[in-house]
Amino acid sequence: MDDSTNSSATPAATSDGVGVGDEPLEPDAVVDFESAGVGDEETLARLRAVSFYLDEAFEIPGTNYRVGLDPILGLVPGIGDATASALSAYILVEAAMLGVPRATLARMLGNVVLDATVGSLPLVGDVFDAAWKANARNVRLLETRYDDAxxxxxxxxxxxxxxxxxxxxxxxxxxxxxxxxxxxxxxxxxxxx
Structure with a gap:
């Protein structure tokens, strides 16, 4: 054990945020996504996957119609619709981080709010979720408005x-x-x- 290091105490910081004899303190939670290798195409692919699982993961036997986890989660009282809405909101947050225009974000938010509001109705809301597919709509909006000014x-x-x-x-x-x-x-x- 090296006695020259003092691991039990940290240097006291002065009122200007500089430790005694240290460099200025900097936040350690700043993440540069571009340098970390997280590109826009990866984000879009991830959002497409989330949308697919929420709106089109399963084909109804005997039809060409697909439904996802959103209407299925809606069958679980209380937490099902909240979970689906949180995942829908995730798509909205990622779209904002990609720089989608505010008007498009508002339109996407309208889709999420409508989906959450009507989708929370018992049974009728689950049928609406299966037909409306707000997440697929939002990803299509994101793709058409991304870099389109x-x-x-x-x-x-x-x-x-x-x-x-x-x-x-x-x-x-x-x-x-x-x-x-x-x-x-x-x-x-x-x-x-």
């Missing part, structure tokens, strides 16, 4: 976002109107109107 692609994304915002606004207005009508009906049944 054309005005036509941006305009298509803006049109989609505008339609989505309009649909959500109409849904909220309809929900508000339905709530008022139900409240009036209940008050009428109770005899307060």
């Amino acid at each position: 054309s005005p036509a692609a941006a305009a298509a994304d803006r049109r989609f976002l505008l339609a989505a915002v309009a649909a959500i606004a109409l849904l909220l207005v309809a929900l508000g109107a339905a709530t008022v009508l139900v409240a009036l009906w209940v008050l009428g049944q109770v005899g307060l109107l």
Whole structure:
């Protein structure tokens, strides 16, 4: 054992983050993915694989239609839909790290939210998951918008976002109107109107 090293104590750091007699402290959690050998093509291949397993891993016997783990996981109450949604969100995060335009990311997020919302309904949601295939849609969007800064692609994304915002606004207005009508009906049944 060498007595010249002091492994039980670390040098005290001064207020400027520099240890006494040491180099400036630098974060050790910084990872440069490009120099680590993780390229965009590898990321795209990984996302295609995740999408395949979630949406198209199994062929329904006697048909040419394929389903994945997403609708199957949805059959497990509680954790199934949450797990599938987390994997869908992983595709979205990787797309953001690849530099996909924000409008496309918003469109992809809309697909994930719709899939998670409708997919959480018992049985009906599982059929929707099998038909909607949000992950396959998102990977196709990622592939078409990756390195595509054309005005036509941006305009298509803006049109989609505008339609989505309009649909959500109409849904909220309809929900508000339905709530008022139900409240009036209940008050009428109770005899307060």
